[in-house]
Amino acid sequence: xxxxxxxxxxxxxASAATYTNAFAITASGSTQAxxxxxxxxxxxxxxxxxxxxxxxxxDPSIVYHGNRYxxxxxxxxxxxxxxxxxxxxxxxxxxxxxxxxxxxxxxxxGYRAAPQVFYFAPQKRWYLIYQGGDPLYSTTSxxxxxxxxxxxxxxxxxxxxxxxxxxxxxxWLDFWNICxxxxxxxxxxxxxxxxxxxxxxxxxFPQGFGEPVVAMKxxxxxxxxxxxxxxxxGANQYLTLIEAMGPKGRYFRGWTADRLDGAWQPIPGAxxxxxxxxxxxxxxxxxxxxxxxxxxxxxxxxxxxxxIDPCQPLKFLYQGLDKEKGKTYEYIELPYRxxxxxxxxxxxxxxxxxx
Numbered sequence: 001x002x003x004x005x006x007x008x009x010x011x012x013x014a015s016a017a018t019y020t021n022a023f024a025i026t027a028s029g030s031t032q033a034x035x036x037x038x039x040x041x042x043x044x045x046x047x048x049x050x051x052x053x054x055x056x057x058x059d060p061s062i063v064y065h066g067n068r069y070x071x072x073x074x075x076x077x078x079x080x081x082x083x084x085x086x087x088x089x090x091x092x093x094x095x096x097x098x099x100x101x102x103x104x105x106x107x108x109x110g111y112r113a114a115p116q117v118f119y120f121a122p123q124k125r126w127y128l129i130y131q132g133g134d135p136l137y138s139t140t141s142x143x144x145x146x147x148x149x150x151x152x153x154x155x156x157x158x159x160x161x162x163x164x165x166x167x168x169x170x171x172w173l174d175f176w177n178i179c180x181x182x183x184x185x186x187x188x189x190x191x192x193x194x195x196x197x198x199x200x201x202x203x204x205f206p207q208g209f210g211e212p213v214v215a216m217k218x219x220x221x222x223x224x225x226x227x228x229x230x231x232x233x234g235a236n237q238y239l240t241l242i243e244a245m246g247p248k249g250r251y252f253r254g255w256t257a258d259r260l261d262g263a264w265q266p267i268p269g270a271x272x273x274x275x276x277x278x279x280x281x282x283x284x285x286x287x288x289x290x291x292x293x294x295x296x297x298x299x300x301x302x303x304x305x306x307x308i309d310p311c312q313p314l315k316f317l318y319q320g321l322d323k324e325k326g327k328t329y330e331y332i333e334l335p336y337r338x339x340x341x342x343x344x345x346x347x348x349x350x351x352x353x354x355x
Contacts, residue, residue: 033268036254037345038281043288043322043337044094045071045086053078056336058319059114059174059226059294063143063302069094070143071317072115072128075101076332081113083130085146091340100146107138107149114174114226114294117143119302122202127177134159135175135186137206155186155209160198162212163190172196172212174294178229178238178260179205179304185260186212187227187240193220195227195242199261216255216264221245222272223253226294229260231307233300235352239308240264241275241297249291249321251277256348267348276316281341289320289339311353314343 047054054077061072068087071094075082088097103109107128116129125139128149136152155175163172171190178185184205186198195216200208216223226243238260241252254275255264266273274280276292283289295318300309308314319336323329343350 033348033351034346035270036275036280036343036347038276038316038341039344040281040283040289040320041091041340042283042285043320043339044091045073045097045338046095047075047077047337048084048099051077055333056319057084057338058336060317060319060338061116061296062298062317063117063119064298065119065143065302068144070117071338072102072117073338074113074115076334076336080332081111082109083107083112083115083128087144102146102149105147105149106151108151112136112152116176116228116296118177118304118306119143120179120205121303122205127206129175129177131173131175134170135172135188153206155206160211162214163196165192174226176228177304178231178306180231180260183260184304185229187215187229188212189223189225189227189242191220191225193218193223195223195240197261216242224250226252228296229306230297230299231305232256232349232352233307233309233311234354235310237352239267239349243293244272246272246277246291248278249289250293251275251279251291252295254348269348276318276341282344288322288337289318290323291321292316292341293319293321293336295319295338308349310349310351311355314347314349316341 054075056076057073059074068089070087075084083102084099086097086099088094114131120127126143128138135155138149140148142148159170165171172188176187183199188196194214196212197215198209198212222244224243229240237256240255252275253273254267257264278291297308298315301307320339322335322337
């Protein structure tokens with residue numbers, strides 16, 4: 001037992017005085033899950049110095065491949081929303097890493113936002129999914145070459161009836177694909193309190209997605225947007241995070257399920273199944289971010305299963321709102337920056353570690 005505890009201490013970077021496990025023993029003898037606790041970096045990725053017409057960088061998607069991090073993100077600027085790419089070997093390099101605007105690639109200009117990147121192993125192709133009104137995708141065989149992405153293609157030929165509002169307008173955004181061993185599942189939200197899922201077979205991907213269904217529904221502010229879903233390595237569990245809005249800014253809530261088309265259950269440990277937000281994120285220096293908004297977990301693989309390792313401290317690259325006190329902003333002008341939060345204590349996900 002002493003050896004096992006030592007291994008876990010090393011995995012989570014905890015001390016013997018603070019680490020027991022992810023569940024506290026109550027006076028009655030029952031177990032109670034410990035809440036998530038995080039520590040944030042300062043901003044790591046900022047708008048480029050040139051050109052000076054970009055106000056914020058948002059919505060990051062990240063993979064580690066070829067000994068480098070590859071980050072795709074939304075840019076918000078005077079010309080609207082687009083997608084940029086940057087790459088670096090370690091986090092210390094991130095603030096000075098060059099950024100490439102993908103409107104210069106075959107992806108082209110126009111409204112592009114909320115990217116997600118992964119390697120689809122059955123086709124040996126990288127996929128970049130993003131919204132351009134409707135869900136779009138581009139592919140490449142070389143993630144390190146931003147000019148190699150193909151022109152956008154839609155997932156759907158026409159807008160599905162299930163995502164149209166009373167006026168016939170589409171209410172879908174922040175598209176996210178994850179696959180199990182048989183199917184690929186396209187998740188998204190609608191800024192309407194609903195969390196949707198559509199599916200196709202591995203063989204037909206990226207085509208063949210059926211009519212979306214509502215996977216979960218709550219009040220609008222409690223289930224807002226920016227969903228992201230992962231397979232928990234070594235466990236028969238999936239994790240879904242969805243952004244909500246509260247009095248202290250945006251924050252993420254968490255749910256788990258034993259299959260992607262299954263019933264999602266709130267993660268235990270805190271009110272509103274809090275995953276990360278102003279209530280549980282600490283800063284070493286300046287508290288620069290108003291809440292925790294659209295982001296992505298650091299995965300332990302690059303493929304379509306989107307796996308995360310519960311035996312390592314969880315890390316989440318997020319958009320933080322770094323507002324100047326007393327200044328007012330139009331929505332597109334909001335000064336979003338990208339920072340990294342790292343879990344600092346055991347939690348309901350680390351409890352799934354089998355090592």
